Amino acid sequence: MxxxxxxxxxxxxxxxxxxxxxxxxxxxxxxxxxxxxxxxYIISSGLSDTGSLNLITAVLYDYRAFDSLGESTVIFGAVSGIVLILSRKMLPVSSRGLSFIVKRTFGLVTPFIALFSLYVITHGHLSPGGGFQGGVILAVISIIFSIVYGSAFDYRRYSPQVKTAMETMGAFTFLGLGVVGILMEGFFLKNLGFLTARTGTLISAGSIPYVNFGVGIKVGAGLAIIFYSMIQKTFKEDF
Amino acid sequence: MMTATVVLENLLLIFLVLCAVMSVRFEEELISIIFLSTFSIVLTALYLLHRAADVALAEAVIGAGLSTAIFMSAISQIRHGDSD
Structure with a gap:
């Protein structure tokens, strides 16, 4: 029964x-x-509504900004679950890394990769790209650090606490801009009209560049945390 | 002009299907991961051909860069567990 x-x-x-x-x-x-x-409607009046030349960014961070908030919440949940399951011990376990030539060359190339990722993040409303793509490029820098210099290098320079603080800061930037939208314009995550400037300049499209920056930092730190919690017990301690 | 674009698109589509079949057919995990990475790069070229630059950038960065690295770390962890 x-x-x-x-x-x-x-x-x-x-x-x-x-x-x-x-x-x-x-x-x-x-x-x-x-x-x-x-x-x-979006094709004809997206530029005058948001001031963003890239209509995809206008849809992602102005018309459908609430969906982007949901996506970054999904990434936050994935990071929390993976860290909870995989990182039992937070000790750095490292390999020695690659040869001297590779280390020097990558040391020269790294600032340019970081500059490219910052370009993709900050020009999200002018050219293809945006917070998510630039954030993944930031995370890729951290991953190549672990391959070239040994996996303890990045751990000692930027500890998981710093990465967690960066991810939280990015999330708070996004949510704070949403609350500012309530206070100034009347709706959650509405584009801030008083920040718009001449179309085509770097800081022009209302709150879209700031939201891009927050999402970029959040995604980069979160994906780096995922990679490091997966790699922690991989290598033997050599030195 | 138009025919050249069509020929390029068909070539890329054939190569895409070939990469997908190869990545499933191989027993060795490393070769499968490399074929998946190639699949992402060919897909990036197709997106660029259809003028979807945002999606192309996301596919190149995530499919060819990040997921390859994460798959590699997972594979190395599995092999480590086998040898122990």
Whole structure:
């Protein structure tokens, strides 16, 4: 009797969830073609609304900024879960790294990679790119450090506490700009109109460059934390 | 002009399918990862051909850079566990 009750409960929950999902998908507006509907509105008046030349960034961080907040929450959840499961011991375990030539060459190349990632982050509203892509390039610098100099180098320079603080700072930048949007414009994560300047200049598109910067720092630090918690017990201690 | 673009696109699509099949067919994990990385680079070229520069940048950075590094670290950890 008790077993059947449990089974009927589970099956009814499944059926109710299916009905709720079906009703939810019915609410999605129909596909109205490329030339009409929302896409036409964004293409025709996105530049005057947001001041961002790159319409994809305008959609990501102005029209659909709440979805971007959800995406960065997903990344935060993934980082928390991986760190919780994988890093039992936070001791640095290191290899010796590659040869002298590779170390010197990478030391020369690193500032340019960092400059490129900062370019991609700060020019997100002018050219292709944005916070997410530039943040991943920042994380790639940290990964190449661990391959070239041995995995303890980056750990000793920038400890996981520093990376966690950077990720938290990026998240607070995003959320703080959302709260400022409530105070100044009346809606959560609305673009700040008083910050817009002449179109095409570096700091022009309202709050979009600042949101890009926050997302870039958050994504870079989070992905570096994921990589380091995966690599920690990989190598033997050599020196 | 137009035909050259079409020929390039078809070549890239054939190479894309080839990379996907190769990455599944090989037994060795390292070769599979390298073929997945090549798959991402070919996909980046296709995105650029269709003028989706944002998606191309994200695919190049994440598919060819980050996921390869994470797969490599996972593979090295698995081999370490086997030898112990």
């Amino acid at each position: 008790h077993k059947y009750l449990k089974k009927t409960l589970v099956i009814s929950v499944f059926i109710l969830t299916a009905i709720a999902l079906y009703e939810n998908f019915l609410l999605v507006p129909e596909y109205t073609g490329l030339r009409t509907g929302v896409s036409d």
